[in-house]
Every structure is written in C-alpha cells, then in structure tokens.
Amino acid sequence: MDDDAHEDTGGPDEPYDAPRERRRRRAGTIYGPADGYERSRDEPMRSRLKDVLGPRTIGLLIGAILVQFGFIASYVGAFHDPQPHALTVTVVASHGWQGYVSNELNAVPGKPVWAYASTDEASAKQNLKDGKRQAVYLFNRDGTKDTLLVNSAEGSSITAAMETIFHQVATKKHRTLAVNDVVPVQKGDERGLTSFYLVVGWLVGGYLMASLLGIRKGPKARNFRRVLWRLFGCLAYACLSGLGGAWIVGPLLGALTGHFWAMAGIGMLLSMCASIFTMGMEALFGIIGVGVSIVLFVVLGNPSAGGAFGYQLLPTFWRVIGPWLPNGAGVDSVRSVVYLGGTDIRFHLAVIAWWLVVGLLALLLVSNNTYWGFTQKRPVSDDQREPEGMDARS
Incomplete structure (x- = not known):
C-alpha cells in the first residue's frame, strides 16, 4: 500500500488540507500566497480594519471624491449656460453713423458685445484676422442690408453667438444681414x-x-x-x-x-x-x-x-x-x-x-x-570619524 495512504488521515490538530499539502510539497510544487502575502483567513480582523479604515486610506478617498466633485462642478459650471460677454466688434460706417450704431450695441441689455467705432474698413478687417476682434459690422447707411464679418478660426461658438446677436438686432431694426467668414477654418477642422x-x-x-x-x-x-x-x-x-x-x-x-x-x-x-x-x-x-x-x-x-x-x-x-x-x-x-x-x-x-x-x-x-543635504544635519557615525590628532588634510 502507498505510504501516502497512511498520511492522508492527518492528525487531529492539522488543517483539513494537510495531507494534500504534504503530497504537493513532496512533488516539488508549493501552492499558496507568494512571499510577502498571506491568506485572508490568516489576517486578523483588527489589522484588516486598521488598514482599510486608517487615516491615510480615508484621506485618499476624501481627496478622490473632492476631485470628482470639482470635475463635475467645473465642467457643468462652465458649460451649462454659456452667455456672451463683451464680444468685441468694430462698427464700420461713415458720417457719424459708426458712433451711433456702436452706442446702440453697447446699450444692449446684458452687454453681450463691446463695440468700437471706425471708418477704416481695411484696418478693422486686419484686426479681425489677427484675433483682436471677434467681428466687424459693416453698416450700410444708404440701405437696409448690412454685412457681418466673422472669424470662425476663433471657434464656432463665438461665430454662432455673433450671428445670433446681430440677426436679432437686424430683425428688431427691420434690416437684413449677410454674414461673411474672413478667416474660415480648414476643411478638416x-x-x-x-x-x-x-x-x-x-x-x-x-x-x-x-x-x-x-x-x-x-x-x-x-x-x-x-x-x-x-x-x-x-x-x-x-x-x-x-x-x-x-x-x-x-x-x-x-x-x-x-x-x-x-x-x-x-x-x-x-x-x-x-x-x-x-x-x-x-x-x-x-x-x-x-x-x-x-x-x-x-x-x-x-x-x-x-x-x-x-x-x-x-x-x-x-x-x-x-x-x-x-x-x-x-x-x-x-x-x-x-x-x-x-x-x-x-x-x-x-x-x-x-x-x-x-x-x-x-x-x-x-x-x-x-x-x-544642504538643509539636513546628519550625525557622523563612529567609523566615519577621523582619529584624534590626525590632520584632516593628510
């Protein structure tokens, strides 16, 4: 009869899987946790709770939840209700109309635009191309059709806001509006x-x-x-x-x-x-x-x-x-x-x-x-000390 058969019963104080463990060790194979780890049943409950509910772990969890809440608050706070604020526009006209139209735009409730008066269309277009203005409003004093020049390279949201604002202004004044994009985005953008x-x-x-x-x-x-x-x-x-x-x-x-x-x-x-x-x-x-x-x-x-x-x-x-x-x-x-x-x-x-x-x-x-170690002081060990009477330079 195989010797293992006599060993399978195990002693009364041995774990239930002791015979199986002995066979595995005899075969050269050891099963169980890797070095530095332990079975869950071998870890005391007090040690487990101390690790899971310790100050460091709780602090990391609190930090993570605060970052999460900050993420939600930041994104929703920024994007939930976008409103135009002081979008810069140059009003180009002549015979004093540029000042009058600029004042009318600056008086719009909520201050969605900040208008500058000018008579130089070329300079106004250049400022638009350089990103110094978000739009140029060409007011036609001899008719009812005006032109809005935009720069979509500044972002589609800015362009859409400008078009919405000036279409509302044109409708209120019984005028029409043509939109011209002077800095269009590339085809793939x-x-x-x-x-x-x-x-x-x-x-x-x-x-x-x-x-x-x-x-x-x-x-x-x-x-x-x-x-x-x-x-x-x-x-x-x-x-x-x-x-x-x-x-x-x-x-x-x-x-x-x-x-x-x-x-x-x-x-x-x-x-x-x-x-x-x-x-x-x-x-x-x-x-x-x-x-x-x-x-x-x-x-x-x-x-x-x-x-x-x-x-x-x-x-x-x-x-x-x-x-x-x-x-x-x-x-x-x-x-x-x-x-x-x-x-x-x-x-x-x-x-x-x-x-x-x-x-x-x-x-x-x-x-x-x-x-x-410029800000640290460390004690010198005995083996690092020089013998008394020796010149440090020797």
Whole structure:
C-alpha cells in the first residue's frame, strides 16, 4: 500500500488540507500566497480594519471624491449656460453713423458685445484676422442690408453667438444681414475644435507618463543623477509626443494642414510642461501630486481653455483663468500659428513655459533637500570619524 495512504488521515490538530499539502510539497510544487502575502483567513480582523479604515486610506478617498466633485462642478459650471460677454466688434460706417450704431450695441441689455467705432474698413478687417476682434459690422447707411464679418478660426461658438446677436438686432431694426467668414477654418477642422482636442491629448500624455513613472519607480528618484535621467525621459517623450500629434492631425487626418514643425514644437513644450510639472508635484506631495496635476490640467484647464466655448462665453472665473493655464495657452498657440499668422504667440508660449519652470523648480528644490543635504544635519557615525590628532588634510 502507498505510504501516502497512511498520511492522508492527518492528525487531529492539522488543517483539513494537510495531507494534500504534504503530497504537493513532496512533488516539488508549493501552492499558496507568494512571499510577502498571506491568506485572508490568516489576517486578523483588527489589522484588516486598521488598514482599510486608517487615516491615510480615508484621506485618499476624501481627496478622490473632492476631485470628482470639482470635475463635475467645473465642467457643468462652465458649460451649462454659456452667455456672451463683451464680444468685441468694430462698427464700420461713415458720417457719424459708426458712433451711433456702436452706442446702440453697447446699450444692449446684458452687454453681450463691446463695440468700437471706425471708418477704416481695411484696418478693422486686419484686426479681425489677427484675433483682436471677434467681428466687424459693416453698416450700410444708404440701405437696409448690412454685412457681418466673422472669424470662425476663433471657434464656432463665438461665430454662432455673433450671428445670433446681430440677426436679432437686424430683425428688431427691420434690416437684413449677410454674414461673411474672413478667416474660415480648414476643411478638416469642423467647428474649429481640432486645436482643443490636440492640446488635451498632448497634456494628458505628458502627465500620464509622469504619473505612471512615479507609480512604477516612486515619486522621488533615488539620487540626483536619476532625476536628470527622468528629465531626459521627459524630453524624449515630448519629442515623440509633439511630432506624433502634429503628424496625426496633419498628414494622417488632414485636420490641420501646414505648419507641421511649429505645431510639433508647441506639442513638445506642452508635453514637457505637463510631465515636469507632475514630477515636481510628486516630489513635493508624493502620490497626491498626481491629483494636483489633474486639478490643474483637467478640472480647471479643460473647461477654461476656450475650446468647446470661447472665453467670452464662459462665466467670469473660467474666462479669467483660461488664458493663464497651459490648456488655454496651448489652444491659443495652435490657433495663432495655423490661422492668425502668429499673433500673440510669444505670450501664449511664455505662459506654458512658466508652468514648466514651476514644476522644474519644485523638482530641483526637493532634489536639493533630499540628495545634496544642504538643509539636513546628519550625525557622523563612529567609523566615519577621523582619529584624534590626525590632520584632516593628510
């Protein structure tokens, strides 16, 4: 009879599966949890509750729910009731009519437009093409048919709002209105939203790369050279991100054609901004730093970027912060390069670079404190002490 048959009964104090476990060990196979883990039944209930309901876990859950509520409040608050606010328009007429019409438009309840009087049609059109005005209203004093010049490259929401406002004005005054788009969007850029989605993709890729690297390797590098390697990784990733994004929307899909290298450069800067800022926040706050980046780039940045709705259609808070965040500056940069001849591009790029520098400074300051020890005092161990009477220079 097989010896295992005598062992299958087990002793009275052995677990019910002890004979099976002995056979598996004899066969060279061990089943059960990996090293460092344990069976659920072996973990005390008190230890389990302490881990699940501990302050750190509760704090992370509270942080996550606050970010979620912030996301909902920010997007719904920005988009639930878009209203035009001080859309700039130049009224072109002569013989004093330009001033009269401008005053009439500025007196519209709610101040949806801010009208400027002019007699120079060419200058007014140039301001429209440069993005300094949202429309030009050509008032015909000798007839009842007026013309509204718009710039759809500023976003379809702005153009639609302008057309609605001036059609209402024309109907009220028993006049007709013709609309002419002097800066139309490219054929593949329907509603002018490609720049917004492109910038969102660049930023998401940047902070996602930094977040995954922080989770895999830890929020802080083990030494300063590894910090430099992480920065080099950000640069390499940014190059691929910028070139890939510009290629997808350009040669591949034909959404934004031309200006390939300029758009690739903007994408590289945006990707580096998102990744280095996230790394800096991780170095300062640990895993919570990822939440800080999500708040900046997703909760606040996306709804205020002037993509789905232009700045002038957003509530005051989002309208004010939009141009000063990387999302809004990125969208403005792409539109400036593709449609507006580079107008104000330096300002938009400076905003992105400023956020990049903030993240870089945070990362380097934490590195200074962690690796170089300028602000730390550590006791010297006995084996590091020099023998008494020895000259330190010898």
